[in-house]
Amino acid sequence: MTNTNVRIEFDSNAVRNAVKKSSPKPLSRAGAYIRKSARNAVSRSKNSSSPGSPPYTRRGLLKRSILFGVERQRMTVVIGPAESFIGISMTAHEFGGIYRRRKYPKRPLMGPTLQKVAPQLPKLWEDSVKP
Template sequence: MIVSFRDKGAFFDRQAIIDAVGAANARNLSKAGSFVRRGARSSLRRRKKPSTPGSPPSVHTNHPVATLKSIWFVLDRSRLSVVIGPVRLNGRSLLGSVRGTVPELMELGGSATLEKRKKRRRVRYSPRPFMGPALQRELPKFEGLWANSVK
């Protein structure tokens, strides 16, 4: 009596299953990125006065692109993760700042040099986080995303 184990269809590592899990994972990561982006955008308010330190920053422009509300999310398939954050614009760089961009300076705080009428002065910024709190608010929604997602 000869017994053979050539039936690979019963194993879990079939390419169809791997592809289905990968597609479901990409779909769910994209949904998670969308939730966080929406939460961060809704926390940014348009008003003329500056926000209080510790609360999300105020948005002072109606420009469709050059604003803190331009938040994107991108699926990084090589790392199986989502990158979410404000769009980096090719505007002025921050002089003398440890933080490279305005969104970084808003989120984490720090100091930068402002130039106005050819005079420079050092200004300290209090942190006004908006991405971190948005992620914390949306985390409970992530639990159910992967349940029954492979079909």
């Protein structure tokens, strides 16, 4: 019987640096994927959507206002309707509440979209970290 010694070295700093180096691209892919799914969930109609379903857009402004941005320093991606386009009205739709003296029922868009696409997100990071 022979004795075999095995020594494993793990350089955690190298792994962290490889992840930091590759993360903006997969984050950008994830942001674009979630944005597209959210835009596809919004339909055009002159009427209001039923409570519990995504809000409708009359002229398409809501669809165009859904943007994403990658924050490289924090390694995060922010996705949602831009306040500069539509103000704070989407807060009343997403969570329910009062906007301009009108009460809005909950018509969530971003939360359900994230839950719907969450199983596909790990695939976007596949093969992204290289030594």
